Amino acid sequence: MNKRAGIGFYIFLVVFVFFVMFPFIWVFLTSIKPQGEIFNNFNWFTANPTLDSYVNAVERRPLFRYMLNSFVVSTLTTIIAIGFASIAAYALTRLPIKFKGLILGIILAASMFPQIAIISPIYNFVSDMGLRNSYMGLVIPYITISLPLSIWILATFFKKIPWELEESAKLDGATPFQTFRKIIFPLAAPGVFTTGILVFIAAWNEYLFALTINTADKWRTVPVGISFYQSQFTIPWGDISAATVIVTIPIVILVLIFQRRIVAGLTSGSVKE
Template sequence: MRQPDNLFSARALRLIAAAIVVVNGFFPAVWILLTSLKTEAELVRKPITWLPHELVLNNYVQAFTDQPLLKYLGNSLVVALVSTAVSLVVAALAAYAIARLNLRHRQLVLTCIVASSMFPLVTLLVPIFETMRHLSLLNTYTALVLPYTVLSLPVCTLVLVSFFQSIPKDLENAAMIDGCTRLGALWRVVVPLAAPGVFTAGILAFVNAWDEFLLALSLNASASMRTLPVGISLYQGEFTFPWPVISAALVVAIVPIAVLIALFQERVVGGLTQGGLKG
């Protein structure tokens, strides 16, 4: 007789856990959106008003006029897209070598890849800065594309390794019998079959480059080369914090990520779950 009660309790706990995850994930974004539609006077009013009494779209106009937000958006898109593309190409080659070739000390290689992703970014800042300075790459897109690619490679490689290992070797052998080279079999057979993993790795690399602040602030100090995270930090003054305008700029920064996730949601979720099962 107690079994239904136990089932109900387990279901209630799962629902509560799911609600906590949803609220934790969506509430900050919803609050930023609501803040971007309020006046500063309403924002500091007590008691707090959750919904804006009057929609103020001028905050978005001000976000684009107070700072060159479109320029920052374009810089972030270029850096994120190029670094993601390069990361996927290099990670696919590395993952294929680990998954298919008879490498000596393969497990050691995987361990080194995991270990390389554990260094805090702040410890790498000075070496990266000095390298870019000696190469005369400061205040260029390359100054950010190269380190972002390197930082994304470990996770992209690990994701792709688990997918490549699940693809039967017979498919590649058949392609090579038909005249494909090994590289041709990789790009024409393995990568298309591992599409969920490729999309997952791509999203992770893109978000990493899109959100990064420390390197963008240090390597590209030129006003024309600033990315969104750095540009948004400039809206506040020494004694002023225009939170509605800052929130409007944050909404603009969130939109590309939201659109990307919405378009490829099924592939990303499938890639994460399949990758977890296969890994």
């Protein structure tokens, strides 16, 4: 459907993008207002922009520590999940395995599991292993989210790689593992990378496990850390706005660089070619 875009269409686009971005715009404008102007004042722009809120946001709470925690946990999760999932997805799409439908069904079901249904046994397990308030304490439960998700997405990408290459590799005497490593993996690398980004974002955003397992402030991740900026009595909106801007910047960069890949990954799992 290659309709031409008229002027009305562009006006619609601008309005649409403005509405979607409005919360970010407003939060950013708030973050550079002086404390006194945040309350009882709905002016869009301040005459005296200041970075006080940013200084407070990182001094009153260990925001950079939260970001480091999130980064380490998400990276470890991504590496482990992709490692296991790429092997499994390859086998599921290529090798003659019985009960493929059933296995894929289990994997899909697992990716939709409500986290609340598994949190208490996972909590007991992590506590028994002495892993509360540590990186591994979060990486292990995050496998529950990321492994099924990555198998599911990777399977779609692997499907698109032509069979012929594999057959010729087989004829040349390559073992299935060699075929995987030398032929499939290089061809599948873009798909693997895309899946990696999605898994990374999913792990970065996770809240429930992070809230229950890593309760010490030092070990909190970004989402939990941000939600604890508000205390019982006061809500320092200036600090929160600044903190929100700081933690959103890496995501904006990630999205700007990889937007095509992200869209490809998101849609591959749900749309038939």
